[in-house]
Amino acid sequence: xxxxxxxxxxxxxxxxxxxxxxxxxxxxxxxxxxxxxxxxxxxxxxxxxxxxxxxxxxxxxxxxxxxxxxxxxxxxxxxxxxxxxxxxxxxxxxxxxxxxxxxxxxxxxxxxxxxxxxxxxxxxxxxxxxxxxxxxxxxxxxxxxxxxxxxxxxxxxxxxxxxxxxxxxxxxxxxxxxxxxxxxxxxxxxxxxxxxxxxxxxxxxxxxxxxxxxxxxxxxxxxxxxxxxxxxxxxxxxxxxxxxxxxxxxxxxxxxxxxxxxxxxxxxxxxxxxxxxxxxxxxxxxxxxxxxxxxxxxxxxxxxxxxxxxxxxxxxxxxxxxxxxxxxxxxxxxxxxxxxxxxxxxxxxxxxxxxxxxxxxxxxxxxxxxxxxxxxxxxxxxxxxxxxxxxxxxxxxxxxxxxxxxxxxxxxxxxxxxxxxxxxxxxxxxxxxxxxxxx
Numbered sequence: 371x372x373x374x375x376x377x378x379x380x381x382x383x384x385x386x387x388x389x390x391x392x393x394x395x396x397x398x399x400x401x402x403x404x405x406x407x408x409x410x411x412x413x414x415x416x417x418x419x420x421x422x423x424x425x426x427x428x429x430x431x432x433x434x435x436x437x438x439x440x441x442x443x444x445x446x447x448x449x450x451x452x453x454x455x456x457x458x459x460x461x462x463x464x465x466x467x468x469x470x471x472x473x474x475x476x477x478x479x480x481x482x483x484x485x486x487x488x489x490x491x492x493x494x495x496x497x498x499x500x501x502x503x504x505x506x507x508x509x510x511x512x513x514x515x516x517x518x519x520x521x522x523x524x525x526x527x528x529x530x531x532x533x534x535x536x537x538x539x540x541x542x543x544x545x546x547x548x549x550x551x552x553x554x555x556x557x558x559x560x561x562x563x564x565x566x567x568x569x570x571x572x573x574x575x576x577x578x579x580x581x582x583x584x585x586x587x588x589x590x591x592x593x594x595x596x597x598x599x600x601x602x603x604x605x606x607x608x609x610x611x612x613x614x615x616x617x618x619x620x621x622x623x624x625x626x627x628x629x630x631x632x633x634x635x636x637x638x639x640x641x642x643x644x645x646x647x648x649x650x651x652x653x654x655x656x657x658x659x660x661x662x663x664x665x666x667x668x669x670x671x672x673x674x675x676x677x678x679x680x681x682x683x684x685x686x687x688x689x690x691x692x693x694x695x696x697x698x699x700x701x702x703x704x705x706x707x708x709x710x711x712x713x714x715x716x717x718x719x720x721x722x723x724x725x726x727x728x729x730x731x732x733x734x735x736x737x738x739x740x741x742x743x744x745x746x747x748x749x750x751x752x753x754x755x756x757x758x759x760x761x762x763x764x765x766x767x768x769x770x771x772x773x774x775x776x777x778x779x780x781x782x783x784x785x786x787x788x789x790x791x792x793x794x795x796x797x798x799x800x801x802x803x804x805x806x807x808x809x
Contacts, residue, residue, distance in 0.1 A: 385410035394482065396467055447474045460486050591685040602747045607783035610742045613795040617758050618772045620805040627809070634707070640678075640732050641703035643755055645808045646801040648674050648694035648702075651728055654794045656786045658727045660748045668785065677726030677746060678706060680713040687713045688746055690726045699808055734758065740776040750785040753798075754778035775802075 382390065382397050386408045390397045395413055402408045448456065448463050452475050456463045461483040468475035579585060588596065620642060628636040651657045651674050659668045674695040677688040689709040694702060712718050729746045734757040743754040758773040777798060781791050801808060 381407040383407055383409050386413050389413040391467075394467075398473075447472065449474065449476050452477045452480055455480055456483070462486050589684055591687075595685050598747065599744050602745050606745050606747065608745070609781055609783050609788070609791070611779045611781070611788075611791055611795065612740060613777045613779070613799055615775050615777065615799045616772055616803050617775045620802055621758065621773055623805045623809075637699065637703050638706070639734065639755075639758075640706060640730070641699050642802065642805055642808055643732065643753075643798075644676060644678070644691065644694060644702050644706065644730060645699045646798050647676055647728065647730060647753060648697075649801060649808075650794050650797040651676070652695045653797060654790060656790045657751055657794055659750055659785050660727075661782075661784060671725075671727050673725075673727075675725050675727055677723075677729035677749070678709060679729060679731035679746075680710050682714050682716075684716075687718070687723065688726065688729055689713050689718055689722050690724065692725075728753065730755070734775070740778050742778060743780050745780055745782055751779060751781040751791070751794075754780070 386397065389395070389410050390413050393413060393415060397408055397413075400408055400412060402412050447468065447470075449470070452463065455461070455477050459480075461480055462485065463475050463480065463483060465484040466475060466479050466482050467473060468479050470476055620639070624637055624639065624642065655670060658671045658674065660671070661667075662669055673693060676691045676694045678691055680687050680689060689712070691697075691702065691705055691709065697705070709718070709722075712722075726746070726749060728749055729743075729752045731743050731752060732755045733741060734755055737757050739756040739759060741754050741756070743752045745752050754777075756776045756778065758775045760771055760773050762769050763772050764770075777795050779791060779795055
């Protein structure tokens with residue numbers, strides 16, 4: 371028993387199907403005698419040869435039938451890319467058998483397609499012969515007899531047909547077909563080209579300002595300060611801690627030391643605080659640490675370099691007092707004054723602001739008693755000092771007037787924990803409440 375398969379609309383045996391693919395023959399254009407399935411013997415040698423078997427299709431000139439069958443028998447179904455390729459290259463899509471469902475033609479199938487000019491050329495040759503084959507098709511039994519007188523006529527037509535149609539077609543058409551398979555890429559790219567358009571529309575006009583409001587642009591220094599302070603607030607694990615100190619003895623000692631001295635030689639409260647900070651920072655190494663770049667370790671600095679916040683007309687600057695733990699309170703007093711003057715005059719160099727391990731910001735001269743300063747990254751802490759305030763306190767059975775000051779410490783909990791910060795502040799309190807140790 372022979373199993374048959376549908377190849378397009380025609381029934382064919384496996385051998386017939388295989389030969390048709392090898393020889394480029396469209397089985398839909400063939401018809402076996404008596405309506406049986408097409409066999410291998412029914413498949414002609416080439417696309418231009420007449421089908422074997424002597425059926426009704428044999429009555430027509432084989433070359434003419436091969437040329438006309440695809441176009442006359444069906445409308446080729448193409449993918450969008452195959453259609454663009456066929457139009458661009460002038461190919462006849464109906465001259466090939468598509469590999470898709472129901473013979474749909476893909477771009478790769480056009481490698482063997484004939485040019486439209488070649489497909490239309492045989493038309494004049496076929497014109498004189500249609501009458502005899504038409505009559506033969508209507509009378510199947512007489513078809514072989516009626517077709518015999520005309521047999522010598524198609525013979526010369528068959529011989530030249532395979533040469534121009536079959537052999538040249540694949541070679542020249544294959545190269546451009548491959549080029550066109552990749553051609554849609556630029557089309558897709560050009561479709562996506564308008565994507566940058568939204569970027570051009572991004573700058574929207576500013577909304578009008580309310581009446582009486584003027585926009586003041588930032589200068590370079592304030593822009594840097596804004597960026598660094600916002601970064602510090604986002605990135606650090608901030609803790610604010612306050613300790614109150616009795617500074618009555620400090621203020622009394624300072625007044626006694628400064629008596630009779632010129633203003634430029636007088637010790638400031640800031641000088642006492644910096645000297646106490648230098649001692650406490652040397653003792654508490656966590657206040658000399660910073661996170662490494664990876665955030666998985668610490669950098670311990672040997673030197674005690676303390677930043678001093680200085681306000682200027684352009685913004686806040688933080689010059690650094692070097693080796694503060696190795697300087698006397700008088701040296702600290704003089705260098706602090708010099709750094710403040712140079713910072714406000716804009717005479718400091720970039721290196722004068724680098725390398726601090728902790729910063730002091732003293733707001734006491736402005737009447738501020740306590741506040742929460744922002745860490746000057748990459749440092750681990752910043753100490754804020756407020757204005758001394760007086761109040762009456764009980765000492766035994768007597769009442770005394772005393773001065774008190776708040777330490778406002780902000781530290782990064784990633785580096786310093788609560789116990790270490792408390793020990794640091796208690797050491798400051800001890801030194802500032804007994805200021806003679808600082809002289």
